Amino acid sequence: MNPNPYYPPYYPPQQQPVQKVAIPVWVIVLVCAGAVGLLGMIGLALVAQPLMHRVGIVHSQSYNQGYDMMRNADESHWADVKAAGYDAHSACGVMEPFATFAHRPADPGDWIQGCTDALHDRGMR
16 A cells, blocks of 8 residues: 555554654854863963963062072172071061061062072072
8 A cells, every 4th residue: 555645654552653853064163162162262362371470470660679689799798698498488588577678568578479489590499
């Protein structure tokens, strides 16, 4: 018996066909491009943030104050500091409250970084 093309096929109630949703190709491309762009921005932030922070810190006034103070410090004092077991960062952390007698630096973290860099330039590790 030939099926009649003018009547829809009969499906028993438990076998009704499931309507599938088609996702347009432009939606898939847009979502993938957004994901790649987001991952690229996250990667760029992780790489560029430390570099940009380093560029910004070198030009701060507190950094320059710490660097200038330790660059011009007396060499004989640092031999005693090294003998006591201090490294450059811990020595600057101890010196920071006493370094600026008139006023505290605007950013103590930048001041300590400048001090540490100056001591590294002088050979204290």
